[in-house]
Amino acid sequence: MKLCPHCRSDLIERNNFYWVKIPIAIILxxxxxxxxxxxxxxxxxxxxxxxxxxxSFTNAKEVDWREFEKMKQS
Ligand SMILES: [Zn+2]
Known part of the structure; x- marks a missing residue:
């Protein structure tokens, strides 16, 4: 699972920037x-x-769900 490197929250969302990529593709x-x-x-x-x-960040912290359970307890 992926975590935020700043606050270690798992509420992260991938930002695909389609609103930028699609116009660029059309121009090309x-x-x-x-x-x-x-x-x-x-x-x-x-x-x-x-x-x-x-x-926002480019590299999400990849953490095993067992490690994540441990982090929540501590
Ligand atoms: Zn965060």
Whole structure:
């Protein structure tokens, strides 16, 4: 499972930025040979956003659910 590196909350959401990527892809379609690279914005992975502390980050903390149970108890 993935956790926020700032507050260790599991309320994180993937931010895919489709509202940015789709217009970029459309613009690329209009340039010569743009259709060869219009898929590039979709390959770049999105950031994560924490719903608890409202911070965004690229690398979510990957934690095993057993470790997460231990963290909650301590
Ligand atoms: Zn957070």
């Amino acid at each position: 379609l209009f340039i010569p040979f743009g259709f060869f690279i219009c898929w590039v914005p979709f390959v770049i992975s999105g950031d994560y956003e924490c719903k608890n502390c409202r911070r």
